Amino acid sequence: MTEALITSLTIFVLATFVGYYVITKIPPTLHTPLMSGTNAISGIVILGALVVGGASTDTGSEILAIIAVALASVNVFGGFLVTERMLRMFRRGGDQKS
Amino acid sequence: MSDQDVLNIINLVYVVAAALFIYGMAGLRKPSTARRGNRIAAAGMLIAIVATLFNREIVDYKFIIPAIIVGGVVGAWLARSVPMTGMPQMVAIFNATGGAASAIVALAALIQLDQAGADIDVDTAVTVALGIAIGAVTLTGSLIAAGKLQGTINQNPVLLPGRNVLSAGVAVLTLGLGVLLVAFPDTLPIAIGLIAAGLVLGLLLSIPIGGADMPVLVALFNSYSGLAAAATGFAIDNNLLIIAGSLVGASGLILTNIMCRAMNRSLANVMFAGFGQSGAVVTDGEERPYRTVNAEDAATLLAYAQSVVFVTGYGLAVAQAQHELRKLGDLMEGNGAAVRYGIHPVAGRMPGHMNVLLAEADVPYDQLLDLEDTNRDLGNTEVVLVVGANDVVNPQARTNPQSPIYGMPILNVDEAQSVIVMKRSMASGFSGIDNDLFYMDQTSMLFGDALASLRSLVTEVGEILEDA
Secondary structure, eight states, rough: OHHHHHHHHHHHHHHHHHHHHTTTTTGGGGGGHHHHHHHHHHGGGHHHHHHHHHHSSSSSHHHHHHHHHHHHHHHHHHHHHHHHHHHHTTOOTTTTOO | OHHHHHHHHHHHHHHHHHHHHHHHHGGSSSHHHHHHHHHHHHHHHHHHHHHTTOOOTOOOOHHHHHHHHHHHHHHHHHHHHOOOOGHHHHHHHHHHHHHHHHHHHHHHHHHHHHHTTTOOOOOHHHHHHHHHHHHHHHHHHHHHHHHHHTTTOOOOOOOOOHHHHHHHHHHHHHHHHHHHHHTTTTTHHHHHHHHHHHHHHHHHHHTSGGGGHHHHHHHHHHHHHHHHHHHHHHHTHHHHHHHHHHHHHHHHHHHHHHHHHHTTTOOOHHHHSSSOOOOOOOOOOOOOOOBBOOHHHOOOHTTSEEEEEEEHHHHHHHHTTHHHHHHHHHHHHTTOEEEEEETTTTTSSSSTTOOOOOOTTOOGGGGEEEEHHHHHHHHOEEEEEEEEEEGGTTTTTOOOTTTTTTTOOOOOEEEEESEEEEEESOOOOOOOBBOOOSSSTTTEEESSHHHHHHHHHHHHHHHHHHHH
């Protein structure tokens, strides 16, 4: 096991715990925006695609990475935008609909 | 500035981005801070992407920028045009693209390392294999889920004979290929085989699951798309991928768990037990009497009630009747009644789906109650109106240990003074069993199409309240 792996594992474990404690506080009424929001965040893989795609020396992996960039972009843009759209609809009683 | 300096700055930006993701997600704790939270998370994503573009290793921008634009436009179009009733399919499709992206990045990273002739150590190989496998399973599994939710694929579970053996077999094959890839990381055909096995496995896992169990599956694949990203993060040594992937993975798993507990079925049961053929009611043969009522009588009951709870299920959305229901609620509220909506966690086709549908119909979010809060109020409620919900209000879940839904947390609407159930007919719900609620003394059945019935109710109640 390398040192880098252990650091990564530490980060993974910590992030999972943080995720648990943050997410369990989210009320059921917002679970759908939660799913679309976390979907947007899972588009983070675009970072990997950017580096692999931009640094590639062979066409095979470059094409694959570019496809991944496009797919991940769908997640990122679509995810955050649809979450915003949903959250805009939630209003309190007595509020004017914006 | 040296390459390492640039890399260090990028990694520092990643730390900020991670903080923004976490802080942003935390904003979803309340509807009042949720929008801001979403924007904060989006800002985190933006700075991460911009910072990455400064990575010295990236030499070729001419394809990256168009790819981002194409993906962005497609994503934005989907986000704007999908109706709220189509939200579960949308999330499933995003899960699919996310899984696919993770698998492809892992594969591309592998190919790149192979081409460079580098020594691929075990850690990298394992995480590449995981990224590929989980991503592939998520891709097909989510596409099938999307198809079922959309109705394109038959909603009824497709139960192939020996399906569990087949699934287990493919799972073992996937595992085997993964191990093989770790042993021989420079052998591309093995990687391709692993992808294929993962794709088939995803298909086999999704096909046997019925339409109304989809919330569990969508939540599970939501988690997987995060885990695939995290695995890829391990493989290419990107901490932000690991952090973000873990956040998403944890979130999906928590939601999956909530769904399963809300149905009182284990995840294994949902995935493998072949539950949920809709159709004929399973009774013990005895015809039990029930009370029927028409719109006018129901309206009288509603108009004079001072406390009402609307219990809605997916049927409401299918009938596109949410707006009518809200109008009814407004009328009653105008008359001084306390109007609340009791929402069971598995109402709809996705966690929280019902809430979004009702919010879209302009129902204020403080009228949307969850299971515990609703049950607390039901004893003091005069009238409950049940629209498009069945199993979640069936007292058998409390009273009958032989029932397939026994132990499932339900909305105890039988504790209210009067119950009006709106249904098309006496046919059973998802579980195929009879609902004791329908035959109780305080219950009246209002048959008909939900939208038509609600329109009548709105008219009738309106008239009564005007004359009053």
